[in-house]
Amino acid sequence: xxxxxxxxxxxxxxxxxxxxxxxxxxxxxxxxxxxxxxxxxxxxxxxxxxxxxxxxxxxxxxxxxxxxxxxxxxxxxxxxxxxxxxxxxxxxxxxxxxxxxxxxxxxxxxxxxxxxxxxxxxxxxxxxxxxxxxxxxxxxxxxxxxxxxxxxxxxxxxxxxxxxxxxxxxxxxxxxxxxxxxxxxxxxxxxxxxxxxxxxxxxxxxxxxxxxxxxxxxxxxxxxxxxxxxxxxxxxxxxxxxxxxxxxxxxxxxxxxxxxxxxxxxxxxxxxxxxxxxxxxxxxxxxxxxxxxxxxxxxxxxxxxxxxxxxxxxxxxxxxxxxxxxxxxxxx
Amino acid sequence: xxxxxxxxxxxxxxxxxxxxxxxxxxxxxxxxxxxxxxxxxxxxxxxxxxxxxxxxxxxxxxxxxxxxxxxxxxxxxxxxxxxxxxxxxxxxxxxxxxxxxxxxxxxxxxxxxxxxxxxxxxxxxxxxxxxxxxxxxxxxxxxxxxxxxxxxxxxxxxxxxxxxxxxxxxxxxxxxxxxxxxxxxxxxxxxxxxxxxxxxxxxxxxxxxxxxxxxxxxxxxxxxxxxxxxxxxxxxxxxxxxxxxxxxxxxxxxxxxxxxxxxxxxxxxxxxxxxxxxxxxxxxxxxxxxxxxxxxxxxxxxxxxxxxxxxxxxxxxxxxxxxxxxxxxxxxxxxxxxxxxxxxxxxxxxxxxxxxxxxxxxxxxxxxxxxxxxxxxxxxxxxxxxxxxxxxxxxxxxxxxxxxxxxxxxxxxxxxxxxxxxxxxxxxxxxxxxxxxxxxxxxxxxxxxxxxxxxxxxxxxxxxxxxxxxxxxxxxxxxxxxxxxxxxxxxxxxxxxxxxxxx
Numbered sequence: 001x002x003x004x005x006x007x008x009x010x011x012x013x014x015x016x017x018x019x020x021x022x023x024x025x026x027x028x029x030x031x032x033x034x035x036x037x038x039x040x041x042x043x044x045x046x047x048x049x050x051x052x053x054x055x056x057x058x059x060x061x062x063x064x065x066x067x068x069x070x071x072x073x074x075x076x077x078x079x080x081x082x083x084x085x086x087x088x089x090x091x092x093x094x095x096x097x098x099x100x101x102x103x104x105x106x107x108x109x110x111x112x113x114x115x116x117x118x119x120x121x122x123x124x125x126x127x128x129x130x131x132x133x134x135x136x137x138x139x140x141x142x143x144x145x146x147x148x149x150x151x152x153x154x155x156x157x158x159x160x161x162x163x164x165x166x167x168x169x170x171x172x173x174x175x176x177x178x179x180x181x182x183x184x185x186x187x188x189x190x191x192x193x194x195x196x197x198x199x200x201x202x203x204x205x206x207x208x209x210x211x212x213x214x215x216x217x218x219x220x221x222x223x224x225x226x227x228x229x230x231x232x233x234x235x236x237x238x239x240x241x242x243x244x245x246x247x248x249x250x251x252x253x254x255x256x257x258x259x260x261x262x263x264x265x266x267x268x269x270x271x272x273x274x275x276x277x278x279x280x281x282x283x284x285x286x287x288x289x290x291x292x293x294x295x296x297x298x299x300x301x302x303x304x305x306x307x308x309x310x311x312x313x314x315x316x317x318x319x320x321x322x323x324x325x326x327x328x329x330x331x332x
Numbered sequence: 333x334x335x336x337x338x339x340x341x342x343x344x345x346x347x348x349x350x351x352x353x354x355x356x357x358x359x360x361x362x363x364x365x366x367x368x369x370x371x372x373x374x375x376x377x378x379x380x381x382x383x384x385x386x387x388x389x390x391x392x393x394x395x396x397x398x399x400x401x402x403x404x405x406x407x408x409x410x411x412x413x414x415x416x417x418x419x420x421x422x423x424x425x426x427x428x429x430x431x432x433x434x435x436x437x438x439x440x441x442x443x444x445x446x447x448x449x450x451x452x453x454x455x456x457x458x459x460x461x462x463x464x465x466x467x468x469x470x471x472x473x474x475x476x477x478x479x480x481x482x483x484x485x486x487x488x489x490x491x492x493x494x495x496x497x498x499x500x501x502x503x504x505x506x507x508x509x510x511x512x513x514x515x516x517x518x519x520x521x522x523x524x525x526x527x528x529x530x531x532x533x534x535x536x537x538x539x540x541x542x543x544x545x546x547x548x549x550x551x552x553x554x555x556x557x558x559x560x561x562x563x564x565x566x567x568x569x570x571x572x573x574x575x576x577x578x579x580x581x582x583x584x585x586x587x588x589x590x591x592x593x594x595x596x597x598x599x600x601x602x603x604x605x606x607x608x609x610x611x612x613x614x615x616x617x618x619x620x621x622x623x624x625x626x627x628x629x630x631x632x633x634x635x636x637x638x639x640x641x642x643x644x645x646x647x648x649x650x651x652x653x654x655x656x657x658x659x660x661x662x663x664x665x666x667x668x669x670x671x672x673x674x675x676x677x678x679x680x681x682x683x684x685x686x687x688x689x690x691x692x693x694x695x696x697x698x699x700x701x702x703x704x705x706x707x708x709x710x711x712x713x714x715x716x717x718x719x720x721x722x723x724x725x726x727x728x729x730x731x732x733x734x735x736x737x738x739x740x741x742x743x744x745x746x747x748x749x750x751x752x753x754x755x756x757x758x759x760x761x762x763x764x765x766x767x768x769x770x771x772x773x774x775x776x777x778x779x780x781x782x783x784x785x786x787x788x789x790x791x792x793x794x795x796x797x798x799x800x801x802x803x804x805x806x807x808x809x810x811x812x813x814x815x816x817x818x819x820x821x822x823x824x825x826x827x828x829x830x831x832x833x834x835x
Binding site for chain 2: 002003004005006008009012014016017018019022023091122123126127128190206208211212213277278281282283
């Protein structure tokens with residue numbers, strides 16, 4: 001068993017769970033805004049208002065009797081994703097990539113029957129995957145056609161990009177790649193790979209799997225060192241716009257790069273995890289404190305992204321804010 | 333950032349109030365800090381013997397009322413066929429036995445338990461007593477004047493006057509004045525008469541000397557004088573002021589110790605025994621009378637008391653859960669499920685409780701595996717699980733009983749709905765995250781439950797939480813403080829250790 005001393009963690013500015021809950025989530029996230037992010041359907045609607053692209057909505061199943069019509073309504077869809085509106089941590093998401101005769105092929109390649117899908121929908125409605133077990137609705141969305149540049153890196157599942165947005169400023173980002181161990185899911189604690197992404201450039205930094213540093217993808221064998229995210233600036237701006245859309249001061253935005261429509265928002269998270277720090281090899285605290293110390297914040301998402309890209313470079317150290325009228329942060 | 337000072341002041345206030353009330357109650361009510369403490373109690377029995385003459389009988393015995401240095405814990409009278417009541421006759425507390433007809437030798441008993449308490453003082457008299465008017469005939473009047481003058485010359489206060497008088501009366505070589513006064517009279521009576529004659533209110537009280545396992549003890553006279561505020565006690569033999577610790581003043585301010593109507597040859601004698609009584613029992617018996625007594629739970633019916641005994645342990649379990657999750661960082665399935673399991677363990681004891689819990693959950697997981705194939709709605713699935721859990725518990729009870737294990741029956745103490753939900757959660761966890769996560773969370777829950785059980789089953793924990801409910805304010809303060817902890821959890825020190833490679 002290996003341990004690290006609390007002093008060493010403090011020196012690296014590691015944000016811990018208690019502090020995240022008390023000092024950031026409780027302080028900057030208004031409870032009334034939670035339904036916006038905890039319900040994917042509401043997220044979708046509010047995101048559209050702020051010009052943030054989301055996967056096209058095909059169907060909403062909100063009543064048990066609607067399940068019997070599910071088959072007809074997906075008849076013309078080749079691939080689709082079924083999601084519980086109030087699901088968390090990727091639970092209950094079923095991705096169908098194509099169909100063969102009467103059976104549906106999952107992302108993992110396994111074939112499932114229509115009965116299985118109907119049972120899944122019924123479970124979603126009963127609240128099996130929702131927070132607190134409350135009744136839920138199922139949404140059926142278009143399948144994401146992942147940008148070819150990134151698809152190769154991921155085993156089966158769609159690679160997504162998690163960006164932590166603090167008071168509208170993107171402060172840290174990582175690319176999440178599914179592996180065989182994570183069963184095609186992009187959840188780090190299930191074994192997905194997290195690749196830190198430099199806010200300033202959109203280039204990959206370190207990569208971790210199960211909290212251990214890795215150099216190559218264990219399933220695809222591709223080196224993880226020189227990944228470059230296309231449309232990086234647009235992506236950051238979209239993530240930043242979610243601040244205006246939801247009013248949440250501290251959140252995680254999960255985006256994907258769609259082949260056709262470019263950066264697309266998958267979901268928002270009001271309680272983003274801490275593993276992103278491991279993928280970046282950097283603690284969040286100095287950046288959060290830096291943003292907190294700004295006397296007046298930038299008004300537009302574009303300005304915030306410009307500012308964040310200029311100061312949160314992986315190589316450079318945080319220095320005093322350049323603009324006049326800004327107070328010099330105590331820790332810089 | 334909001335100032336945290338009001339918060340910390342509130343925390344300090346909570347702790348201060350908790351400790352303060354507990355200490356106050358400890359000293360005022362005598363509730364012991366530890367459960368095993370014992371206190372001495374004197375059981376004193378007054379025995380009245382007399383010969384009845386076949387007529388209606390009324391026996392009236394003076395009873396102790398607020399004896400200095402003692403509390404009356406309980407009292408009772410034993411006397412076959414007699415009616416008994418306690419009457420208050422102008423400040424004179426008396427026990428009265430009565431019977432329509434009695435013949436031959438009769439024995440009546442009165443028993444009382446006394447708790448020594450050095451602080452117990454009788455209430456001061458409402459009106460200051462007046463000295464009795466005393467008439468002497470010549471030549472005693474002259475002699476009394478002489479004696480008093482002699483004593484007064486050597487004294488300044490009523491107390492010193494009393495001491496001087498006792499010295500003169502008790503003198504081995506009395507002068508002729510004292511000899512004249514004492515002729516044919518009891519020393520103590522003469523003293524009382526002399527003191528009253530000197531305008532000092534005085535009276536004779538009778539006390540019994542407490543010695544373990546003594547029988548047939550008589551009452552001894554003590555001299556009491558009034559100094560303007562209190563009655564002061566003197567030993568009429570030695571002149572020593574104050575009452576010895578082991579003397580219980582039985583009768584004070586009374587005309588007679590015993591009156592018997594319808595009988596003759598009456599005698600009172602005393603027997604005594606030193607007992608020990610748990611200090612807690614004393615505190616409970618006394619809590620009724622005390623001003624702070626209303627804060628305790630002793631007045632509630634016994635059934636509610638035992639329920640509160642259990643309820644008041646819960647905050648302790650909640651504190652353990654908060655500690656394990658906030659500071660240590662152990663993952664549990666369901667936030668406070670471990671506390672409920674720990675409460676069940678308290679009823680079943682740990683070993684059998686663990687076995688039944690694991691059996692029920694394991695069997696439940698097997699059955700749940702089948703249920704998931706049935707494609708049921710969530711609510712009916714949980715309802716089915718609850719029924720299955722009850723079936724399993726019934727089966728365990730019956731099989732256990734038939735095999736001779738009574739412990740099997742304690743399974744009923746487990747909260748069935750919580751068990752059903754635990755099984756459901758574990759089962760979903762198994763399907764989604766694999767067995768590893770089930771063991772991590774299940775093991776974490778059990779570990780926390782066992783720790784909570786160990787803390788809650790400490791005798792001192794049960795004693796303090798029930799007898800000093802105000803200590804929960806401190807638990808509350810600790811939990812609030814933990815809610816402010818923003819440092820690293822123990823588990824994070826391990827989780828983040830790969831960060832050592834980055835600088």
